[in-house]
Amino acid sequence: MTTSSATAGISQATLTHLQRLEAESIHIMREVVANAENPVMLYSVGKDSACMLHLAKKAFYPAPPPFPLLHVDTTWKFRAMYDLRDKAAKDAGMDLIVHHNPEALEKGINPFDHGPLHTDMWKTEGLKQALTKYDFDVAFGGARRDEEKSRAKERVFSFRSANHRWDPKNQRPELWKLYNTRKSKGESIRVFPISNWTELDIWQYIHLEGIEIVPLYFSEPRPTVERNGLLLMVDDERFPLLPGETPEMRSIRFRTLGCYPLTGAVESNARTLPEVIQEMLLTTTSERQGRAIDHDQSASMEKKKQEGYF
Amino acid sequence: MTTEMNAGTQNPVYVTDALIAEDIDAYLLKHQHKTMLRFITCGSVDDGKSTLIGRLLYDTKMIFEDQLASLEKDSKAVGTQGGEIDFALLVDGLAAEREQGITIDVAYRFFATEKRKFIVADTPGHEQYTRNMVTGASTADLAVILIDARQGVLTQTRRHSYLVQLLGIRNVVLAINKMDLVGYSQERFYEIVKDYSHFAKQIGMEAFLPIPISGLKGDNIATKSHEMSWYQGPTLLQHLEEAPINDTRMLDQSFRMAVQWVNRPNLDFRGFAGQIGAGVVRPGDAIRVLPSGKTTTVKSIPTFDGDLDQAIAGQSVTLTFADEIDCSRGDVIVQADAPCEVADQFEATVVWMDEHAMLPGRPYLLKIGTQTVTATVTEPKYEVNVNTLEHLASKTLGLNAIGVVNISTDRAIPFEAYATNPDLGGFILIDRMTNATVAAGMIHFALRRSQNIHWQAVDVNREAHAALKNQKARVVWFTGLSGSGKSTIANLVEKKLHALGKHTFLLDGDNVRHGLNRDLGFTDADRVENIRRVGEVAKLMTDAGLIVLTAFISPFRSERRMVRDLMAPGEFMEVWVNTPLEVAEARDVKGLYKKARSGQLKNFTGIDSPYEAPELAELTVNTVELTAEEAAERIVQAILAG
Structure with missing residues (x-):
């Protein structure tokens, strides 16, 4: 892996796309x-x-980044994600706030029994709770415009009403690099600094800068079951196996990371970053296909976002 | 699917790079040196804009199998191409838009070739979406103006071209689309090019590149058209790969960087963070901080990856100085011997982006570079009809209107003409109450008078005037509905103060309108100007040491705020004469409510024009609970206490 930086020692006169x-x-x-x-800064432990x-x-x-990291946790993330989360915050010299929706915790909301309610309560509600609890007025998020169609129209500075709703019809024009950061009482802002990055840009940058990512992005033999067309990893003993299901070792990796019961793996032999990028470039399905959440209904992301999902 | 679409015309440049499979490390190395081009596509629904973008994504392999599958499904269900692939469906994002079949906002799309990454701003073409197009154009290095070959140069083509020119985009592609529907006719192509050349000259467009294309069939997009062998120029994608980028142009200019943030992690480090707008900077370079004009040299350019020996336009960096000089957010660091201008009055073109029309005289916030100041805008010198380019007389600018105005800021700011440096010449206006971005503007030049009008220093100053009268100068600003009792109470207050030996003056709304403001009516714009003038007069009177009482409905928070800001801190006292509308209307001392209700009187506050209740009033008197006498006494006590 190269350690040269995207910004170090510019000698040519034109900046590269990553610069x-x-x-x-x-x-x-x-x-x-x-x-x-x-x-x-919302921190989900994924590559973005x-x-x-x-x-x-x-x-x-x-200076260290002058704000804390916030992880809105569902308790259902991959174990490897929790390990890297704590290490990354410590390495950056930043405070890490972990928020669990107490109501979801109490009701034992989980992805196996509660379907869309799981995302709703842990993530959408949990995020709103945390932002309100700590009185954060601006939250950075790692969403990219190339992920999904309604993201393509969201502003870099995206305003939320006092009850955290997004109104796609009422967005401020963003000209040049003059961001209007003024908010009215009770409003908060979600800011997406990597709006204009694509999946490939992210991978290339991680490669160039030597950024540490969760090992689940790299292929390894892991215990899996196949369900509803998704290849799921049995990450801990909470995974209820259906009759006739036996975890099978497969060489798999993940293109995106979320709650392990909702995140589909791909069979792969890519064990290094260049191999992952190679596979990504030769691949023929889009990134979010591994996420159950977008398949719920048509235009589902736009709807979730209006309700306060990041 | 792929083979049918491209029917053997695949250009070898755009097939997936063999290196990906063979030697990924070599591929990655090669791709670290890609550049990035941002462009905008201008055209209306019927010009095939979405189809063109969809085609670019498709031809550059940005569409994955699952997306293609859902595209094929959608094309059959809601497509407009008779069951064939409808590329437009790929790019029309929000649910509402998909139903209406139009693009209503700015969407950004991404694709890449072996040489470049591209960001496309996809914006709607109709006149009511001018603001969206201006937004998309503001960050573009290049514009693709689409023309339907069957239609030729239309009114909307002129509008798009004018906006592209206004936003200073120097690379223009005239994409003459739907050539398949005119039999790939060379004559038709040249006829349109000739028409357009004539128009381009009129608007001062120096150059443009015409390309005959078919977005639907793919001719001259990624691959050369077999049907148009008469066309010898580059394909659209070839041109996009080679066109120059704005940052490169900015590189040749003198160094400029607006300071975003001062980085002070400890006592030993003080760095000035910002994105370089123009030029190059190296340690040892002599720099000047504007507007103060203080000079020093650059000590270092520290980064996470070690110190840099130079940084160039477009980079976000942190600079440290050799000397401790004042420098904060909003200041501009410039090459010491080539500074930019500093001024507080400008001529600028403004594109109005808000539902509420521009109000000349109202203070707005103006953000330019990293600085936000208060600014007022004059009546437009003229409005531009974006379809005919005619100059029209106008008193204001409504949503999507474009006009030339003078702007004056509450303090001098470093700037450059937009045409020279968009970073220091482009600005936005923000409404102080709603916080909405209401306009985008481009500075032409500073008005000479900002350098020629100086403050006349006087020896007998305002403190001396007030001291002689043995009082503190004040403005007591009565606001409230018509008939609320402002004038009655103000009059009582003045009598009481006079009896106490205070020097006062009462400025009354009706009286002022007979003289100083006789030229003003009751539109929102005139109300703003009315209050601005009264505010200035009140300020002169406080300079003379008087206690000024004013009785004006003054319905808008913005203007009351503007007057407050004119005065010295603590000198302005807002008194809200709070009388409910029903009560004021029942009193109807001047019979005005009756007239307003019957429609004889327009723009009457409380009836068909809004009253914005104060949020900051120093004193509120409720005339239902208090008599005028009691209210006046309270106000007098407050004045004497202050």
């Missing part, structure tokens, strides 16, 4: 810090979060 994307993301983060009262955190370290160097 321009990096400069834009850093600019956005600094605008937030210069204007917000109490910003926070890893990238965003790395950009934050660069934006404020030599």
